[in-house]
Amino acid sequence: MIAKREHIPIAKPGIDEEMIGAIEEVLNSGILTQGPKVREFEEEFAEYIGVEYAVATNSGTSALHTALSSLGIRKGDEVITSTFSFISTASCVLMQGAKPVFCDIDPKTYNINPDETERKISDRTKAVIVVHLYGHPCDMRRVVEICEDYDLALIEDACQAHGAEYEGKKVGSFGEGCFSFYPTKNMTTGEGGMITTNNDKVAKMARMIRDHGQRGRYLHTTLGYNYRMTDIAAAIGLAQLKRLDWFNEQRIKNATYYNRKLNNERIQKPFIAENVKHVFHQCTIRVKERDRFLIHLKNNDIGYGVYYPTPIHKQPIFNEYNELTLPEAEHACKEVVSIPVHPALSKEKLEYVVEVVNAYE
Numbered sequence: 579m580i581a582k583r584e585h586i587p588i589a590k591p592g593i594d595e596e597m598i599g600a601i602e603e604v605l606n607s608g609i610l611t612q613g614p615k616v617r618e619f620e621e622e623f624a625e626y627i628g629v630e631y632a633v634a635t636n637s638g639t640s641a642l643h644t645a646l647s648s649l650g651i652r653k654g655d656e657v658i659t660s661t662f663s664f665i666s667t668a669s670c671v672l673m674q675g676a677k678p679v680f681c682d683i684d685p686k687t688y689n690i691n692p693d694e695t696e697r698k699i700s701d702r703t704k705a706v707i708v709v710h711l712y713g714h715p716c717d718m719r720r721v722v723e724i725c726e727d728y729d730l731a732l733i734e735d736a737c738q739a740h741g742a743e744y745e746g747k748k749v750g751s752f753g754e755g756c757f758s759f760y761p762t763k764n765m766t767t768g769e770g771g772m773i774t775t776n777n778d779k780v781a782k783m784a785r786m787i788r789d790h791g792q793r794g795r796y797l798h799t800t801l802g803y804n805y806r807m808t809d810i811a812a813a814i815g816l817a818q819l820k821r822l823d824w825f826n827e828q829r830i831k832n833a834t835y836y837n838r839k840l841n842n843e844r845i846q847k848p849f850i851a852e853n854v855k856h857v858f859h860q861c862t863i864r865v866k867e868r869d870r871f872l873i874h875l876k877n878n879d880i881g882y883g884v885y886y887p888t889p890i891h892k893q894p895i896f897n898e899y900n901e902l903t904l905p906e907a908e909h910a911c912k913e914v915v916s917i918p919v920h921p922a923l924s925k926e927k928l929e930y931v932v933e934v935v936n937a938y939e
């Protein structure tokens with residue numbers, strides 16, 4: 579019999595006094611929308627990722643949409659991407675009137691299968707969107723090679739991978755990176771997003787598109803949107819960015835503890851490739867007969883998440899793809915469960931999660 583504890587949430591944003599003070603400062607300045615804090619946040623984020631430019635937006639979804647639009651992706655184009663992701667990875671392609679082409683995943687990393695990506699290239703393919711799912715980088719060596727060989731734009735959906743590295747290089751610096759600052763992410767601004775790039779033309783276009791397509795004040799030269807980040811959000815982002823490496827260290831420490839202590843044969847633990855820094859946005863395990871396991875977690879007050887229960891090509895909005903079979907992703911959708919790994923977990927809570935998971939029969 580396991581002794582009951584208070585509920586352990588699946589995510590908890592790390593907010594401190596400095597962040598509250600930063601918001602107050604912006605409120606007192608009177609500049610609430612995109613202003614000097616956004617510029618400062620963009621500069622610091624670009625430096626952190628190791629790119630020339632960063633363009634802030636008001637969500638990860640608007641970052642993805644703006645990146646595709648800035649790269650000139652449009653009707654008639656095909657964009658290859660992973661079916662095992664959040665809907666925005668593919669809906670941003672529809673927003674440009676282009677066609678998503680879905681790929682299966684590597685069942686160990688849950689990221690796009692590069693061989694299949696190459697097989698699905700047609701003369702209409704213009705871009706590949708990879709997703710560094712759960713904070714584990716994709717096989718970037720292969721993906722970059724494919725994009726170079728076939729002259730394709732490379733968009734990295736790094737919405738779950740702030741600070742993750744592939745062979746010592748930060749994700750978001752291989753192609754056009756898109757980040758989300760939603761509250762459950764490795765760092766947050768409430769709602770928010772960022773595009774990272776070394777391409778000055780893309781950066782210039784992205785700055786216009788996020789601000790109604792304006793080249794100068796009230797001079798609209800391209801289709802744009804109101805995708806601007808507020809200075810309030812940027813002030814939170816600046817304070818969060820200072821702590822990002824610490825947040826990631828805690829996540830990695832927690833996941834390492836789980837990998838050492840979980841010994842239930844019914845559970846498959848997360849894989850970490852040798853040449854990456856996995857930042858554990860999620861600590862995702864696999865279990866057969868998942869419903870029974872979820873009840874076990876719920877009965878013991880442990881929060882969990884299923885990311886994602888349905889592959890994108892089986893979503894009703896994509897019903898023209900419903901005949902398509904992508905077996906690894908479909909299989910993973912039935913078995914994945916994410917357990918709490920956020921920085922606010924105490925040693926005692928980690929021990930409790932291990933006790934509960936190991937006791938599952």
Ligand SMILES: Cc1ncc(COP(=O)(O)O)c(C=O)c1O
Pocket residue numbers: 637638639640663664666667709735737738758759760770771
């Ligand atoms: C992989 C992935 N792509 C895109 C997004 C969209 O980001 P946002 O919720 O900030 O629009 C998210 C966040 O939920 C995500 O996890």
